[in-house]
Amino acid sequence: MVIELNHLQSINNALAQMSSGDVLILNDGIYQEKVEIWLNNIVIRAKHPGQAILSNKDYYHKIMPDGNECNTFHTYTLYIGGDHITLEGLIIQNEAMPSEIYGQAVALHVDGNHFLCENCIITSAQDTLFTGPLPQDLCKRYASFYPPEKLKGLPSKQIYKHCTIKGDVDFIFGCATALFEECTILTLDSKKNTPSFVCAPAHPKELPYGYLFYHCEFIGNDKTYLARPWRDYGCASFIDCKLGNHILPEGFNKWNDTNRDKTARFYEHTKGIDMKDRVPWSHQLTSLEAENYIKNFYAYLLKKT
Numbered sequence: 677m678v679i680e681l682n683h684l685q686s687i688n689n690a691l692a693q694m695s696s697g698d699v700l701i702l703n704d705g706i707y708q709e710k711v712e713i714w715l716n717n718i719v720i721r722a723k724h725p726g727q728a729i730l731s732n733k734d735y736y737h738k739i740m741p742d743g744n745e746c747n748t749f750h751t752y753t754l755y756i757g758g759d760h761i762t763l764e765g766l767i768i769q770n771e772a773m774p775s776e777i778y779g780q781a782v783a784l785h786v787d788g789n790h791f792l793c794e795n796c797i798i799t800s801a802q803d804t805l806f807t808g809p810l811p812q813d814l815c816k817r818y819a820s821f822y823p824p825e826k827l828k829g830l831p832s833k834q835i836y837k838h839c840t841i842k843g844d845v846d847f848i849f850g851c852a853t854a855l856f857e858e859c860t861i862l863t864l865d866s867k868k869n870t871p872s873f874v875c876a877p878a879h880p881k882e883l884p885y886g887y888l889f890y891h892c893e894f895i896g897n898d899k900t901y902l903a904r905p906w907r908d909y910g911c912a913s914f915i916d917c918k919l920g921n922h923i924l925p926e927g928f929n930k931w932n933d934t935n936r937d938k939t940a941r942f943y944e945h946t947k948g949i950d951m952k953d954r955v956p957w958s959h960q961l962t963s964l965e966a967e968n969y970i971k972n973f974y975a976y977l978l979k980k981t
Contacts (some may be wrong), residue, residue, distance in 0.1 A: 705729070718760075718762075729769060749822070753782070765795070767796070776866070781802060782800065796842045809828065809832060836859055839859045849876040873929065875880050886941065889913065893920075902927050908936050928940075943959045
């Protein structure tokens with residue numbers, strides 16, 4: 677079944693009528709709604725790419741009815757809990773910007789497995805894109821107040837192709853094995869006097885592959901690190917990417933006063949960049965190593981499990 681909506685209609689209401697295999701077409705406009713997807717095997721597509729906008733404004737410093745601030749993982753505009761979900765041509769945004777006022781504000785939170793996002797724009801400031809699952813320590817910590825269906829901690833494989841992802845602090849973070857292919861990664865200008873960070877991977881030690889940025893372009897003005905490990909064994913690779921001058925010569929940060937420089941798994945193969953100033957604990961790949969890494973990453977990513 678194909679359902680077509682206009683921006684005055686509810687996406688959540690449409691999802692309640694859908695079944696596995698259905699397609700939801702969004703006409704032009706702003707869909708002001710907080711959306712959760714629990715179905716498996718559905719497609720949500722903009723009728724005209726870049727003209728259907730999913731938007732909401734929840735953020736960390738928002739005071740909730742219980743008097744506490746909003747938990748980061750409640751701030752999403754769009755939550756993906758189902759498997760085999762495809763998004764095409766959408767803009768997904770959290771309006772809570774800048775981060776120095778609102779704090780963390782997730783636009784897209786993906787927990788489902790075998791997720792595909794093509795030709796989309798994902799935008800916020802801090803914590804724009806969460807690639808679930810949550811780290812195991814947070815699954816335990818949040819057990820008393822977070823919905824159990826969001827604390828399964830199951831592995832997730834995700835693909836982002838031809839997307840633009842915008843943010844300033846740790847704006848791609850989480851534990852998924854995720855491919856970012858031919859994406860534009862934009863660091864937004866910030867009034868903070870500290871560097872920005874593109875990604876904050878938190879992969880467990882036993883997961884062989886984390887993030888792969890392949891043929892991506894990194895642009896922006898604020899001084900930016902490519903990555904810092906949110907958990908000890910965070911894993912991120914940058915292969916055949918185009919890096920703007922805003923990327924700091926060190927490339928990577930170990931995360932404050934931790935010892936994660938001894939355990940983090942950061943790999944890089946970028947032509948035309950002087951690597952002499954890179955932190956010594958990042959791994960510079962030869963052309964052959966990069967070729968094998970990509971081949972093995974794709975094989976792992978495309979497994980049915």
